[in-house]
Amino acid sequence: MTMQKNVTSSNGLLTKFFGSRRDMQTNLTLLSMALPGIVLLFIFAYLPMVGLLIAFKDYRFADGILGSAWVGFANFRFLFGTDTAWRITRNTLLMNCLFIVVNTAASLTIAVLLNEVFKSRMTKYYQTLLFFPYFISWVIASYFVFALLSAQGGILNQWLDALGVPPTAWYRSPQYWPAILTLANLWNGVGFGSIVYLAGILGIDPMLFEAAKMDGASKWQQVRYITMPMLLPLVIILTLLAIGRIFNADFGLFYFLPRDTPMLYPTTDVIDTFVYRSLVQLGDISMAAAAGFYQSVVGFAMVVTANWIVRRINADYSLY
Amino acid sequence: MTTVAQPARVQGAVQARRKPISWSNLAVHLVLIGIGLACLIPMLLVVAVSFSDEQALVVEGYRLYPVGFTTHAYTYILKNPQQILGAYGVTALVTAVGTLVGLFICALLAYPLSRQDFKLRGVLSFYVFFTLLFHGGMVPFYILVTQYLGLKDNILALIAPYLVTAWYVLILRTSFAQLPTELLDAARIDGAGEWRIFFRIVLPLSKPVLATIGLFYVLRYWNDWFLALLFIDTPSLYPLQYLLQVLMRNMSVLASNPQTMGEPIPTQSARMAMAVLAFGPALFVFLMLQKYFVRGITIGGLKG
Structure with a gap:
């Protein structure tokens, strides 16, 4: 005691x-x-x-983080004094918006189609075909894209040639890259997205569909008036969470697929690739740090805002 | 309610079986087959090129079938396999150590957070969670690892940064919290300490979720190129993905093998053969385990 x-x-x-x-x-x-x-x-x-x-x-490097001299906002003045700041911001936001719209639409469509034939033995194989790119890294995917687009031997130009279209130097034509990157990102993510939405569809009370069928609703009407409205909360929430990450580009996609080609920077350079290039290739640490800070802080504000909205819609889906 | 629904659904299934394929279903199947094949084409193309004859490729270009079928590209690479075997070794080591240690540390962190009677639960949960919202980004991370931790060109730099992943900790926490508390209380009354409870009760009962999270670790470490891109310069420490990215930029790296010096490199086919050797075996394994990944995605909303 x-x-x-x-x-x-x-x-x-x-x-x-x-x-x-x-x-x-x-x-x-x-x-x-x-x-x-x-x-x-x-x-x-x-x-x-x-x-x-x-x-x-x-x-x-010699002075370290704490020992180096303060310069106030000089790095930011320098960064935002260039066209690059505008270019990387625009590319990051626009490409991420494209990705969100295209991937959501495609994933929803495929989930509905998969659900239509869900009892079929084939469904398993469809899912595997759609899902395997999820296991492929962007480095490997860059080989796939190279085989399609390469100037010597790339198969896309051969196909276009068969249609009478003159060959295109894909790796020198920035105007096509938003579409190429969107397709590649779709290829990579549609399996994942359709699994999430298919799970959502399978969670809908089957009674609703039975009742609609008895009332003579067509397949399309069932999708339009039952499946879509029931999935809407999930779609909104996943979209908002994606918007929360809109300031962060998928570095591997934007760095490896265009093979870090300067001629393609006008459409493929995003904040992340710019930060990496400034930091490792150019050794311009101040510039990289300013762009990185800008990304971290704006990105944080976006996540918090998006999450605040999600929580107001449905607290179960919010991050916190 | 469900009992009413049941006969109707069964009846529907019987009707569907009597009339096996409707036109609309056939259309759906055709669309899905089309999309599925479109996903597959780039991979088939790479495999076809890897089995093609180098001269034929120059003349005819890449085809979806091997032009002038040959395994020359593979024999060329495997004549001096140190390079690819070394990269496989690094990747396997990093994946094995990273997955086991990471899973263990995450579970150890998640268990206290799942305990209602842990006083620091709220504070530490937020400490873990906040890292999902806010990042320092690449620049401070790079400087920290190279200048302060001194891990440049060190295999630890390929492992340590991914060990604790907030998402996984939070999923494990939720899963541990659902274990029956009576079991833990009973063990405590029998005099078992926290460590003993963790090892003897919590971990064995959580095998499914640990396996799922473990798979996501394996996928992440196996496919990682980012850490090597930032921190690795020595060729003997290249993991598989990074070796391929170096080869993509510069095929002459392959030619630096002493045994094959002087021999003309089958540049185009060998490049694709390296890619096939790198993704083939792993893709096969991942596809075998596909259903566990699907389960992980649907329960946890995991971000790959």
Whole structure:
């Protein structure tokens, strides 16, 4: 009894927080279990947040992050003084918007089609065909695209030739790349998207369809007046969450597929590829840091706003 | 309600069986077959080119079938397999260590967060969750790893950054919270400590979710090129995906093998053969496990 009292008084603060000594021990054990994860998150997620300060500094490797001189907003003035800032912002936003619209429409359509033939044995194979690109990295996908578009031997020009269309130098024609990247992104993501929406359709009460059938509703009417309205909340929420990430481009898609070709930058250069190029290839750390800071902060505002809206629609789907 | 629905649905199924294919169903099948094949074409093309004769490719261009069928590109690569075997080795090591350690650390972090009586639950859940919302981005991350952690050209740089992934922690937390508390309480009354409960009860009961998350780890580490792109310069540390990205930029890397020096490189077919050797086996395995990925997507809303 006296022993326990001594321990309690020496750990007064801890016991006040955790309650009894036994509770405290349990809590400390639990904390020690969480510790490795806490430390790793601190290093790889929280320290880089602190590192965002670089955007306001003239960073020199020798001086380190804290030692380098403050320069206020000079890096940002420099970044936004160029056309590049506008170009990468426009490309990032426009391409992500295209991706969201095209992928959502295609995934919904395919989910409805899959649902129509869901009892068929073939459905399994369709899903595999649609889903396999999800396992293919953008590096490998860049080989696929290269085989289609290459100037020497690419099959697309052969097909166009058969139709009497003159060959196109795809890797020198920036105007086609929004379409190419959208298709590639669709190819990669449509399997995933259609699985999510198919799960949503399968979750709809079958009674609704039975009742509609008895009333003589056609397949199209069932899709139009039951499937779509029932999926709408899910569509809105997934779209809003995607809008929350609209400031972050898929680096691999935009970097590997155009093969980092300067001639294609007008339509393929996005914030992420610009940051990478400035940082690693050009060694222009201040510029990279300013663009990265801009992306982190605006991106954060977008996520928080999107999530706020989602929560107002349906709290179950919000991130928090 | 459902009992009323049941006979109707069964009846519907019977009717459908009596009249196996309707015109509208046939149209749906045709559309899906078309889309499915369109997805497959780029891959078929790469495989066809890899089995084509180099000279024939120059004359005829790439075709969806091998032009002048030959396995020369593969024999050329496998004559000196160190390069691709080394990359396979790095990728396999990174994937194995990363998946096992990452899964373990995430589960260890998720378990306390699933416990109602853990006083720091709220604070630490937010600590984990906030990393989903806000990132420092590439620049501070690069400087941290190269300048402060000194992991440039170190295999640890390919593993450590992905070990703890907030999404996975949150999914595991939700799953652990659904375990029957009576079991944990009973073990506690029997005098089992938290560690013992974690290893003897929580982990064994959570095998399905651990397997699913584990698969997503495997996919992520296996397909990663990003960390190598930032941190790896030494060719012997190239993981598979990064080796391929280097080859895409510069096929002469293949020619630097001493055994094949001087021999003309079958540039175009060998490039595609390398890609096939890199994605083929893994794609096969992933497709075998496809249904577990589908389950993961539908339960967790996982972001690949």
